[in-house]
């Protein structure tokens with residue numbers, strides 16, 4: 208017997224949400240998305256009004272801008288902590304599943320080895336604090352929910368995403384400076400979307416990212432190499448490695464947050480960031 212599925216993607220105009228909704232629809236899986244204007248996930252009445260027939264919620268909505276979160280604190284808290292709790296309660300009541308997306312920024316980056324799901328959390332900025340609070344509220348409201356932590360998402364929807372942003376800078380600036388001493392694992396939005404569909408009936412916390420731990424400097428250089436091979440018109444002559452201490456931003460970042468992904472790799476394979484980036488560059492119209 209096949210079970211009926213109807214998947215609700217929140218934040219469906221976001222970098223991840225948009226890719227995920229497109230993928231579900233391409234696969235012919237019954238699904239719909241809502242933007243912040245249509246459903247603010249922190250508003251109980253708005254959430255409940257969309258629950259009819261929903262079997263799964265994948266929460267891709269968030270206040271994901273790390274520096275603005277330091278000043279727009281209440282807005283970030285409502286989206287990242289209150290919203291997930293509202294969704295968890297609504298899903299539990301409706302007998303639906305919840306897959307909630309979280310972040311490597313729940314960690315402080317000082318562990319010295321890749322982070323496993325049960326390692327000690329200790330966020331170093333407000334964004335990370337609100338995302339951790341969201342995780343805790345989801346687990347309390349709906350212990351069967353699934354939380355998927357991801358890191359350094361690239362290649363999703365919108366011109367703000369990493370690859371677009373780097374290519375724009377390469378076109379417009381002679382020199383780029385990128386942090387070389389903060390290490391993480393990039394996550395290709397399309398690979399993540401595929402993984403979330405596979406994970407939709409799981410419970411507990413999972414870490415997901417493409418294989419290979421690198422710096423933003425390394426990732427930027429890889430995009431630069433690709434752009435040069437494609438003979439794109441670039442102004443950039445050098446990409447300079449800098450330290451995190453030299454990169455002055457309102458929100459501190461955790462130093463090194465590569466994930467240990469052994470738990471999720473027992474369920475699904477993960478490819479390297481190089482393979483994922485190559486596909487991202489080739490499938491997009493960046494020229």
Ligand SMILES: NC(=O)c1ccc[n+]([C@@H]2O[C@H](COP(=O)([O-])OP(=O)(O)OC[C@H]3O[C@@H](n4cnc5c(N)ncnc54)[C@H](OP(=O)(O)O)[C@@H]3O)[C@@H](O)[C@H]2O)c1
Nearest residue numbers: 218220221222223243247248268269271286308310359360
């Ligand atoms: N991007 C990364 O590098 C990264 C890294 C680690 C984890 N993550 C996590 O991955 C998930 C997806 O992130 P993303 O990069 O796709 O973010 P994104 O592009 O900023 O998309 C998030 C979407 O959520 C919407 N939203 C914000 N507040 C909302 C609310 N209260 N109710 C409903 N919708 C709301 C936003 O709408 P507006 O734009 O209109 O506000 C936006 O369309 C998030 O959980 C994020 O924390 C991202």
